[in-house]
Amino acid sequence: MKKILKFMALMISALLITSCENKEKESNNNINLLVDTQEPFYINYERTSYENGRIYGSDPARYIDFDSMESTVLCAKPNCTHKDSECVGKIIGERAFMYNDYLYYFEYTNELEEESNGERKLILDSKLCRVSIDSSEIEIVAEFNDCIPHDWVGYVIYNDKLFFTATDMNPVEDEYGQIIVSNVGGIHYICSIDFDTGEYKNYGSIYDGDRQYEEAHNSSSVGITGVYNSKIYIQYSFLKEPIPTDDSSNSSDVHFTILNFEFDLSNYELEESSLPPSYFMDSDSYIYYDSENNKSILIDKGITYEFDCNVGTTASFMNNKLFVPNEQKWYDLSDMSEYSMGEYSDYIVTTYYDGCYILINGYKTVKLTEEELLAL
Secondary structure, eight states: OOOOEEEOHHHHHHHHHHHOSOOTTOOOSOEEEOOOTTSOEEEOTTTOOOSSEEEEOSTTOEEEETTTOOEEESOOOTTOOSOSTTOHHHHSOTTOEEETTEEEEEEEEEEEEEOTTSOEEEEEEEEEEEEETTTOOEEEEEEESSOEEOTTSOEEEETTEEEEEEEOOOOEEOTTSOEEOOSSSSOEEEEEEETTTOOEEEEEESOOGGGGSGGGGGTOEEEEEEEETTEEEEEEEEESSOOOTTOOOSOGGGGEEEEEEEEETTTTEEEEOSSOOOSEEOSSEEEEEETTTTEEEEEETTEEEEESSOOTTTOEEETTEEEEGGGTEEEETTTTEEEEOGGGTTOEEEEEETTEEEEEETTEEEEEEHHHHHTO
């Protein structure tokens, strides 16, 4: 039986309209977050759209409704002006997500603690918090102390659990006895939290093979890139050697070793994938660039398509159309015809909703009909 995620914005709007001084473009439309949680749901703050809208911004965070294209501050606190640090829209930050009548977000800190013998120890403190959409009450769902979540990359919700990657902050003691921490390098983990029980689980290090390279200790990074065929895909990158000081390439990425891992949601096992890394996938589609043959490959429902372009990091596929903004084009798979992205080459096509295509670029959101898309 499908679990339905649904927020009634009539209640939110009523609270906002009667209690807030800032009424800029408040919406009275329903915010319907229809997500089948029997299927994994990928969340990335640069791409994610819910059933009829998306969260964006952090000062404060807002929700834009795709029907009206108007936005609502994600805060229902009485008498809130949305201008101080007590505003819920500011507290939840830019990477909050919605699930089962709550807004979720991470809080985390790291600090050095001096022990009795004079040695210093790095203390990590991470929390998954949630805010009731009805009361704005904040509570802690789970707390853990072995790592810091990578909340700037991606999450996956499946079977009432949140899956995410995390880091040990790569603590290194320098020649003066100071401990230096970083978001890159060190050990990276795949973890989960049960929304109902708050149970936290660390499934262990994603990859240890790079530890033989000294430069990897200062350069490794990970990120969840999506879910395909009921598996979470995780990209792991690192340097084997320092980037040459006389490097003339346009991008430092050419020097990185990039690995692709699969985390199987049926048994929670992790292994290196036979598929090349991808920046877009969904339940039955997977896009990647074949650098050896200079072609982009789309696998859709078991059928493979080839394109003479580089899909890059902003490609997407929906309604039988492949969008490649960095190449300023899109393709219609029905006849393999090619069209221009026009003025929207720096946007990501994030979803197909009610006969329209939703394009986003940071805080900007655009809705195009089929006719408008063809006219670009």
